[in-house]
Amino acid sequence: MDTFSNTSYQCYFDNAATTRVRDEVADKIIDVLKNNYGNPSSTHSYGRPSKSLIELSRKEIAAHLNVSSSEIIFTSGGTEADNLILRSAARDLNIKHFISSKIEHHAVTHTLDELEKDYNVKVSFVNLDENGMVDYDNLNELLSNSKDKCLVSLMHVNNEIGNMLDLERVSNLCIEHNALFHSDTVQTIGHYNIDLSKIKIDFIVASAHKFHGPKGVGFAYINKSSSLRPLIFGGTQERGYRAGTESVHNIVGMSEALNISIAKLDEEKTHIYNLKQYFIDKLKSSIKGVKFNGCSGDMKKSTYTLLNIQFPIEQSKAEMFLFKLDLKGIACSKGSACQSGSDAGSHVLNEVLSGDELNKVSIRFSLSVYNKKEEIDLAVNEIVNLLN
Ligand SMILES: Cc1ncc(COP(=O)(O)O)c(C=O)c1O
Numbered sequence: 001m002d003t004f005s006n007t008s009y010q011c012y013f014d015n016a017a018t019t020r021v022r023d024e025v026a027d028k029i030i031d032v033l034k035n036n037y038g039n040p041s042s043t044h045s046y047g048r049p050s051k052s053l054i055e056l057s058r059k060e061i062a063a064h065l066n067v068s069s070s071e072i073i074f075t076s077g078g079t080e081a082d083n084l085i086l087r088s089a090a091r092d093l094n095i096k097h098f099i100s101s102k103i104e105h106h107a108v109t110h111t112l113d114e115l116e117k118d119y120n121v122k123v124s125f126v127n128l129d130e131n132g133m134v135d136y137d138n139l140n141e142l143l144s145n146s147k148d149k150c151l152v153s154l155m156h157v158n159n160e161i162g163n164m165l166d167l168e169r170v171s172n173l174c175i176e177h178n179a180l181f182h183s184d185t186v187q188t189i190g191h192y193n194i195d196l197s198k199i200k201i202d203f204i205v206a207s208a209h210k211f212h213g214p215k216g217v218g219f220a221y222i223n224k225s226s227s228l229r230p231l232i233f234g235g236t237q238e239r240g241y242r243a244g245t246e247s248v249h250n251i252v253g254m255s256e257a258l259n260i261s262i263a264k265l266d267e268e269k270t271h272i273y274n275l276k277q278y279f280i281d282k283l284k285s286s287i288k289g290v291k292f293n294g295c296s297g298d299m300k301k302s303t304y305t306l307l308n309i310q311f312p313i314e315q316s317k318a319e320m321f322l323f324k325l326d327l328k329g330i331a332c333s334k335g336s337a338c339q340s341g342s343d344a345g346s347h348v349l350n351e352v353l354s355g356d357e358l359n360k361v362s363i364r365f366s367l368s369v370y371n372k373k374e375e376i377d378l379a380v381n382e383i384v385n386l387l388n
Contacts, residue, residue: 011375013332016159016306016366022212028256032249040246050248057255064262066197073220073241074251078186079107081205081220085182086111088228089151090119096148097122103348104155132163132294132352143177150179157187160348161294162302171199190261213257217250268369273304282380306366318361328382332365
């Protein structure tokens with residue numbers, strides 16, 4: 001439901017959790033499901049077109065990143081791609097020291113926890129400033145002081161507070177210290193142009209459902225000079241990197257979603273950027289004591305798609321607040337979606353907020369091209385009503 005009227009409406013503000021599939025993408029997926037059911041590994045006339053579709057998708061995705069097609073490995077999503085890269089780096093690339101941050105997605109933090117146990121690697125966390133921004137001088141120090149070959153794993157955009165990493169700066173530090181660089185780019189692929197011929201990053205990852213594509217598919221970019229080995233063993237699909245029959249319709253849907261997102265990037269970015277600015281201004285003028293967590297209120301330091309808002313009411317009222325917004329047709333999220341249903345508070349907010357601030361209700365609103373200014377007006381009006 002995305003229709004909007006004065007009497008009944010649904011406003012979807014949880015695009016960092018997942019996005020609506022574009023109609024053109026859904027059409028393409030259905031077409032492939034109906035007409036290309038051959039197994040891409042089969043050499044007969046049913047299999048060959050499926051194989052061609054996969055290879056065309058790989059070529060198109062690689063072209064957007066300015067890399068070679070052979071460097072794109074299809075996976076089930078961002079989590080698998082992060083696991084593949086980090087696990088294999090410990091096991092096959094002899095990385096003994098990982099440098100990361102405490103506010104990475106759990107696909108990274110929990111994988112690093114396991115690597116400490118399984119491979120006895122050292123994990124260091126870079127200092128963050130009071131808004132959760134990486135302290136680049138401290139990263140330099142950690143790299144300088146390391147006796148072992150390092151891999152730096154820092155996300156491009158934080159999925160809860162929207163903070164943006166300076167990829168180029170981290171890349172230069174990694175080059176200087178001969179370290180490998182992995183960046184979780186799940187929140188930025190399809191929303192930013194990333195030219196890997198200009199910035200040296202060894203590994204990045206993507207997830208189609210974050211840029212209006214289907215769920216259950218993503219990719220890892222693995223620089224061709226890195227000799228990673230697979231996590232999943234079996235057939236020789238994905239040149240042995242990732243066994244298992246390829247999800248042809250999802251892969252085609254992902255490349256179609258990326259093609260459209262990149263073709264419309266400037267236009268859609270302007271629309272969403274303006275909505276976010278409008279949202280910030282409206283909240284500031286309507287709610288006394290409202291704050292923005294991390295750097296999300298700073299248009300220069302955060303992504304244009306996400307705002308993490310701290311309201312001047314007690315944390316104990318958070319569930320009820322979200323529930324009431326939901327009843328009013330406003331879908332947003334407390335922390336990141338991966339944690340909803342569990343009692344653990346957000347590890348990101350725990351890291352960047354003071355005790356007092358943690359006692360306030362924080363809610364993430366994440367925007368897409370399908371949002372409208374009227375929806376922001378409605379959301380702010382409903383929030384103001386709930387606060388009064
Ligand atoms: C930054 C980040 N990394 C990884 C993931 C996991 O991606 P997927 O849902 O494709 O496994 C997410 C999803 O929320 C994310 O936001």
